[in-house]
Amino acid sequence: MEIKKILEINELLDIYGDLLTIKQRQVMNLYYEEDLSLGEISEELNVSRQAVYDTVKKSEQLLYSYEKSLGVRNTALKSQNFKEKLIAYLISFEDKYSNSLTQDELIDIKKITEFCKESLI
Structure with missing residues (x-):
């Protein structure tokens, strides 16, 4: 994954992370801050790899949506x-x-x- 996106998502998480569910924040933290793979996260949380992937993608979309609407990061x-x-x-x-x-x-x-x-x- 490219560093620019990781930094951007981490900034968005700092700003809008509290707007995500507890599970979404947990998955995003493990994926973006702890740098765990989807498989590692699925094992740790006892869910499918697909569920982790879907959560990451949905959470990313939410973060970008919040930024588009509110523009705090910009x-x-x-x-x-x-x-x-x-x-x-x-x-x-x-x-x-x-x-x-x-x-x-x-x-x-x-x-x-x-x-x-x-x-x-």
């Missing part, structure tokens, strides 16, 4: 992208104008830059 990604651009701009501004800014102005720019960096974590 909004967070846009916000993160904006913050990263703002940090780059502030650093560039500081470098370019450091000789013409007062010490207080430089301190303020550094504080804003650090605040933005911390909010990315």
Whole structure:
């Protein structure tokens, strides 16, 4: 499975996981976070491999549906992208104008830059 999809599903699970049933969350956790195979999950939960597969596919569809309707992940990604651009701009501004800014102005720019960096974590 491609890493991009695994990361995306894990992010969606973090955001919308509580909207899934307990069984769906359990299967998705075992499949995406614990990296167990469908067969391993079916043995652990004492259900058929097909039941695990169906649960994974249905849960994925639900997660994508929630994101399409609510857009929480997309909004967070846009916000993160904006913050990263703002940090780059502030650093560039500081470098370019450091000789013409007062010490207080430089301190303020550094504080804003650090605040933005911390909010990315």
